[in-house]
Amino acid sequence: MIQYILRRAVQSLIVLLGALLISFVILRVVPGDPALMMLSDLATPEDIERMRAALGVDQSVWLQLGIFLKQVATGDFGMSYRNQVPALDLVLSYLPATFELAVAALGLTIVVSVPLGAYAAVRKGSWVDNMLSGFALIGQSVPVFWLGIMLILVVSVQFRLLPTSGRGGLSHLILPAVTLAAAQVALVSRIMRSSMLEVMRQDYIRTARAKGISEWAVILRHALRNAFAPVVTVLGLQVGTLLGGAIITETVFAWPGAGNLLVNSIGARDYPVVQAMVVISALVFVITNLIVDIIYVLLDPRVTYS
The missing domain is CATH 1.10.3720.10 (MetI-like)
Incomplete structure (x- = not known):
């Protein structure tokens, strides 16, 4: 039974990693820019770019993925874009x-x-x-x-x-x-x-x-x-x-x-x-x-x- 539980623990890590990757990809594929949603219609292109940089979504997808996986490994999912509090705590x-x-x-x-x-x-x-x-x-x-x-x-x-x-x-x-x-x-x-x-x-x-x-x-x-x-x-x-x-x-x-x-x-x-x-x-x-x-x-x- 102990060996079975340990094997399931390893399988669970693989499942969690797969869930992370799928959610990451789907969210980036779906149309919509979080920077645009957080700013008013009066925002200038410069305001939008500054917001994208502040949120980190101006980086390449691979860099965003690397940063995200590093954060998750340390138990840190980052800050909520909308509420500005730690996402996990929220x-x-x-x-x-x-x-x-x-x-x-x-x-x-x-x-x-x-x-x-x-x-x-x-x-x-x-x-x-x-x-x-x-x-x-x-x-x-x-x-x-x-x-x-x-x-x-x-x-x-x-x-x-x-x-x-x-x-x-x-x-x-x-x-x-x-x-x-x-x-x-x-x-x-x-x-x-x-x-x-x-x-x-x-x-x-x-x-x-x-x-x-x-x-x-x-x-x-x-x-x-x-x-x-x-x-x-x-x-x-x-x-x-x-x-x-x-x-x-x-x-x-x-x-x-x-x-x-x-x-x-x-x-x-x-x-x-x-x-x-x-x-x-x-x-x-x-x-x-x-x-x-x-x-x-x-x-x-x-x-x-x-």
């Missing part, structure tokens, strides 16, 4: 709100989808199973932004039950978390159902039943743990989806998280902030998948990494 100040939303959505996904999928598998062909199939189809088809807007119109505007936007207490978190979790619940519940159906056909389940163990004891003690292992893998992959989906959800609900910061920074061509966000997102994704691999071994000792 991103870290916005991340708690995004993580709060993502963790709430992930928790809601687990609490709802795992029992629902397991029960639908146990009651295969019942109205619960049919309802789950319909919900999964709708949940994965509805766009996140449309669902968020509909929840605001119905729950907040029509019935005035919850706030329409902003970040505050639990009441502000409910609608964004439900919006972000809806598609994940639909996906994970279907996978949980399929995994449970597969496990319920295994020989050790028939053996447990033959010993006279009650049906619910068989499900809870033998089937559920083994069926949950593939779901853990999917949940790990969905962390990246939750972070990506949070950008849209944060925009709809005016949630003050890193998603809003990223959208505004891309529009302003604030290269340091965008690149810091890309690296942090890649780092979270890599660490999450490593944790998932370790949990998978704990759930199923037959799995080994060499």
